[in-house]
Amino acid sequence: MKKSMLLITGLLVTVAVLFVNAMESENDGLEVGDVATGFELPNVDGKMVSLDSYKDAKGFVVIFTCNTCPYAKLYEQRIIELDKKYSGKGFPVIAINPNDISKQPGDAMEKMKERSSAKGYTFPYLRDDEQNVARAYGATKTPHVYVLNKEGNKLRVEYIGAIDDSPSEEADVSKTYVEDAINALLDGKKPAVTSKRAIGCTIKWKDA
Template sequence: MAEHTPVCDFGWKAPGFTLPGVDGKTYSLDALKGPNGTLVVFICNHCPYVKAVIDRLVRDATELKALGVNTVAICSNDAATHPDDSFEHMKDFAQEHGFTFPYLHDESQDVARAYDAACTPDFFGFNKGLELQYRGRLDESGRDPAGPDVRRELFEAMKQVAETSQGPRQQTPSIGCSIKWKAA
């Protein structure tokens, strides 16, 4: 069932984390923070919404890096119930799609809970002070292929954050598959 993200809570501070990456390194939020902003994205490998946007996310992350905005992707899904989201499959997914940013494994799901992540993909766009400025969607395409003139909402919002430290006040929530939580 499709889930929507909540409205942006402007100024909410990014919780810190330290997680393993598919490249064998361990990353902290402080080390990943960009000089003009940071984009934290909760994704997974099997979600049709993620699969539909992943190549555009890689494109946008590459272009945002040139503006001083760093991107990090985190997979928090329960790999016991969704084996396609295992750490080994995460490595393959990142390589297959040419990730230019760290892809981290949140096996405990503590980071997803700290961020109150709702779905995959779930975009958290922070300014240079790690204050939330964007909690919208990548673009209007959802699970469909993007048309040639689709507005790049995430990219435009994070470009604005990089330039002004403020996100747009009008944001459309992201939609995707729910986070696959472990049984209590």
């Protein structure tokens, strides 16, 4: 009996691991060092926004985020501050909401417009309805950050992951991963830390 239970447990674990690996392989996305793909998505102001719209940008801070995730809300002011601090230095924030609105109605465009206006967003807040951009980048959480650096006519991925080391209280932040990465790039160097696991809510994907 014990052997049978152990065998069943082992099989279940194996199936679970294979399932997780399969899910991850479907959404591998970009890695540090890759050339990032461009995109064009609708903004809360009704206009279409693409990375090509920013002729003077030295790079971008692309952040997959949303209205509804508690982690995204905790990081909201920090995202605003990132844009205020670095957009003038050539690294603007581009926020993208990829959540399936049938599962999260609070992430619909109208709700995004309300949130952007109420919080005074200084950056585009784009809607990725088809989730093609999130999948291409390999985003899995909200928030999930990609720091891109311009190299000629290409955008190179230099950092992927968390904004900092405190997903709860800003007062507890001791390591500012995104800021450190941008500062290094502005100094003509490569970031010392190129990836940190993003902590947040799982992106609400459309059903297959």
